[in-house]
Amino acid sequence: MRTVYLDNNATTKIADEVRESMMPFLTDLWGNPSSMHTFGGQIKKYVEAAREQVAALIGAADPQEITFTSCGSESDNLAIRGGAEAMDKPPHVITSKVEHAAVSGPCHYLEDRGFRLTKIDVDQLGRLDLDALRREVKSSKTLTSIMWANNETGVIFPVGLIGEMVHEAGGIFHTDAVQAVGKIPMKVSDLPVDMLSLSGHKLHAPKGVGAIYIRRGTKVKPLVLGGHQERGRRAGTENVPYIVGLGVACDLAGKHLNEENTRVKALRDRLEQGILATCPGARVNGDPKCRLPNTTNISFDFIEGEAILLMLDDRGICASTGSACASGSLEPSHVLRAMNVAGVSVHGSIRFSFSTYNTDEDVDAVLTELPKVVKRLRELSPFVN
Amino acid sequence: MWDYTDKVNDHFKNPRNVGKIEKPDGTGEVGSLACGDALKLMFKLDETGRIKEAKFQTFGCASAIASSSALTEMIIGKTLEEAEQITNKDIAEYLGGLPKQKVHCSVMGREALEAAIYNYRTGKKFDKDLEGEVICHCFGVTDKEIERVTRENNVQTLEELTNACKAGGGCGNCLPELQKIIDRVHGEMAAASAVPEKKPLTNLQKIHLIEDVIDREIRPALRQDGGDLELIDVDGDTVKVRFRGACSGCVVSAITLKDVVEARLKENVSEDIRVEEVK
Numbered sequence: 001m002r003t004v005y006l007d008n009n010a011t012t013k014i015a016d017e018v019r020e021s022m023m024p025f026l027t028d029l030w031g032n033p034s035s036m037h038t039f040g041g042q043i044k045k046y047v048e049a050a051r052e053q054v055a056a057l058i059g060a061a062d063p064q065e066i067t068f069t070s071c072g073s074e075s076d077n078l079a080i081r082g083g084a085e086a087m088d089k090p091p092h093v094i095t096s097k098v099e100h101a102a103v104s105g106p107c108h109y110l111e112d113r114g115f116r117l118t119k120i121d122v123d124q125l126g127r128l129d130l131d132a133l134r135r136e137v138k139s140s141k142t143l144t145s146i147m148w149a150n151n152e153t154g155v156i157f158p159v160g161l162i163g164e165m166v167h168e169a170g171g172i173f174h175t176d177a178v179q180a181v182g183k184i185p186m187k188v189s190d191l192p193v194d195m196l197s198l199s200g201h202k203l204h205a206p207k208g209v210g211a212i213y214i215r216r217g218t219k220v221k222p223l224v225l226g227g228h229q230e231r232g233r234r235a236g237t238e239n240v241p242y243i244v245g246l247g248v249a250c251d252l253a254g255k256h257l258n259e260e261n262t263r264v265k266a267l268r269d270r271l272e273q274g275i276l277a278t279c280p281g282a283r284v285n286g287d288p289k290c291r292l293p294n295t296t297n298i299s300f301d302f303i304e305g306e307a308i309l310l311m312l313d314d315r316g317i318c319a320s321t322g323s324a325c326a327s328g329s330l331e332p333s334h335v336l337r338a339m340n341v342a343g344v345s346v347h348g349s350i351r352f353s354f355s356t357y358n359t360d361e362d363v364d365a366v367l368t369e370l371p372k373v374v375k376r377l378r379e380l381s382p383f384v385n
Numbered sequence: 386m387w388d389y390t391d392k393v394n395d396h397f398k399n400p401r402n403v404g405k406i407e408k409p410d411g412t413g414e415v416g417s418l419a420c421g422d423a424l425k426l427m428f429k430l431d432e433t434g435r436i437k438e439a440k441f442q443t444f445g446c447a448s449a450i451a452s453s454s455a456l457t458e459m460i461i462g463k464t465l466e467e468a469e470q471i472t473n474k475d476i477a478e479y480l481g482g483l484p485k486q487k488v489h490c491s492v493m494g495r496e497a498l499e500a501a502i503y504n505y506r507t508g509k510k511f512d513k514d515l516e517g518e519v520i521c522h523c524f525g526v527t528d529k530e531i532e533r534v535t536r537e538n539n540v541q542t543l544e545e546l547t548n549a550c551k552a553g554g555g556c557g558n559c560l561p562e563l564q565k566i567i568d569r570v571h572g573e574m575a576a577a578s579a580v581p582e583k584k585p586l587t588n589l590q591k592i593h594l595i596e597d598v599i600d601r602e603i604r605p606a607l608r609q610d611g612g613d614l615e616l617i618d619v620d621g622d623t624v625k626v627r628f629r630g631a632c633s634g635c636v637v638s639a640i641t642l643k644d645v646v647e648a649r650l651k652e653n654v655s656e657d658i659r660v661e662e663v664k
Contacts, residue, residue: 306447330551330555332421381443
């Protein structure tokens with residue numbers, strides 16, 4: 001059975017070019033970039049080349065504003081914990097109700113230690129309540145962390161506007177851009193963004209590497225102490241093979257940006273329209289006007305997400321769900337709840353997320369199988385007949 | 386990814402007895418769209434009072450569908466009295482076990498069965514709110530339900546309780562109240578399992594009991610082989626008997642004396658009983 005992989009917001013295939021670029025550093029070039037001797041010291045230039053590649057993808061003014069980390073979650077933790085602790089006095093921490101756990105986790109950590117925490121609502125389309133945000137950021141010096149694009153719905157937040165509000169009141173602005181980097185064009189040097197997190201495995205690099213953009217002049221207290229690496233921001237010998245891989249992945253993502261926003265977007269749109277046309281009682285979650293080109297989140301009335309997902313899995317189709325049952329919690333996804341998705345469909349959401357490796361065949365496979373699955377589960381549902 | 390058993394996967398992918406019954410004898414509906422799972426169970430009885438047909442409709446995850454399917458298979462052919470004995474643990478065991486976070490799916494099955502039987506007996510729709518006080522408002526779980534799942538699943542922690550019946554899985558405001566119920570049920574269970582002190586029998590009670598056991602359990606067995614037994618005397622723990630009929634003179638009467646007569650009396654009267662044959 002062919003695997004149809006439509007869960008690219010969870011993780012992506014490692015690109016061949018990325019793997020190839022890493023191999024020399026897993027075989028012959030294993031030296032320590034901090035060494036004085038040539039064998040080790042020569043490695044440093046590859047790390048710096050990767051830094052330039054990452055900086056280029058997000059449009060950072062200076063590669064030195066990029067710090068390599070182990071993952072997107074570490075970048076978020078460094079920005080929020082390290083950012084808050086480096087400020088002159090404890091800031092008011094502001095975030096949204098739809099953040100990834102890697103952001104809400106450190107925000108709650110700070111709250112438990114006496115920091116004031118405010119979480120901004122979203123509307124039914126998943127759009128941030130900018131008026132509420134404006135009121136909150138005005139009141140005091142804040143550390144505001146708002147995601148660039150939502151992982152579940154793909155909804156894009158206006159980071160430029162948000163950053164302006166935060167800066168007007170003298171605050172610091174971090175954005176978790178793990179889902180946005182490589183999917184939409186960005187030039188962070190022109191934006192009022194102080195810190196930005198990204199992750200390797202969401203853009204065809206392997207798991208275990210990420211990066212954080214820290215604008216020149218922004219103070220951050222490191223989480224990992226005990227070494228001069230990454231200009232003291234993150235101690236520990238560099239994960240050279242993975243950093244090199246991340247650099248190449250960023251290079252590739254830059255080259256594919258146009259395709260992502262044309263061909264991949266067209267695949268997503270065809271799938272979405274096909275599902276809405278063939279499955280009655282289906283609705284799209286999230287602002288259709290302002291979404292990532294690769295993501296669609298669709299709810300099906302009267303049926304449950306885990307059951308849909310497992311039946312798709314049985315047919316070789318990989319997707320994901322915000323249903324409660326799938327996660328082992330009892331409440332459906334915090335994102336859909338924050339959006340007040342209707343009770344009849346909040347438990348029946350499925351997310352399909354594309355990458356440049358997806359094809360028309362993948363869309364065809366879903367459009368063949370999904371209507372059957374939905375029909376089958378509706379036959380089982382006491383709320384339909 | 387859940388570690389579902391093959392049996393859960395089978396009942397999920399090939400659910401048995403899906404649908405509705407025309408003019409059912411009993412219908413039970415539990416759960417809701419908002420709660421994330423719901424089950425409608427219907428059954429029809431045959432003329433002897435056994436369940437001849439059971440059907441279900443389920444909104445929920447794979448294990449909710451599998452638990453419902455398993456339940457219908459388990460109750461078909463049973464009387465309502467027999468079906469009533471089924472606990473959520475029986476449903477989970479039938480499926481080869483459920484992940485601990487999914488135990489509530491089996492509880493939903495048991496509750497639907499209970500509601501359907503209630504509907505058959507009273508003609509009314511089961512309303513659990515009338516049966517107890519709602520403690521967990523997020524999932525509408527009553528104190529009665531919480532007590533029952535605690536008892537039947539020997540629930541020790543709040544987490545286990547939430548897995549079993551969802552109570553406490555929402556806002557968490559009821560957690561202190563839930564802990565009190567768990568503690569109370571464990572107190573009651575400990576009190577109930579304490580062995581009551583046995584009062585020694587009086588001589589008269591002992592003789593009556595011995596006569597009773599001989600009449601009820603020993604004589605019918607001997608009579609099947611054409612024999613019989615007469616109680617001659619009781620002296621302390623020594624019981625004197627005489628074999629009659631085919632037993633008297635039977636070559637294995639000594640064995641019958643030990644393995645049947647003495648064994649039954651030891652079991653039912655006292656471990657100290659010794660039986661002697663009077664020729």
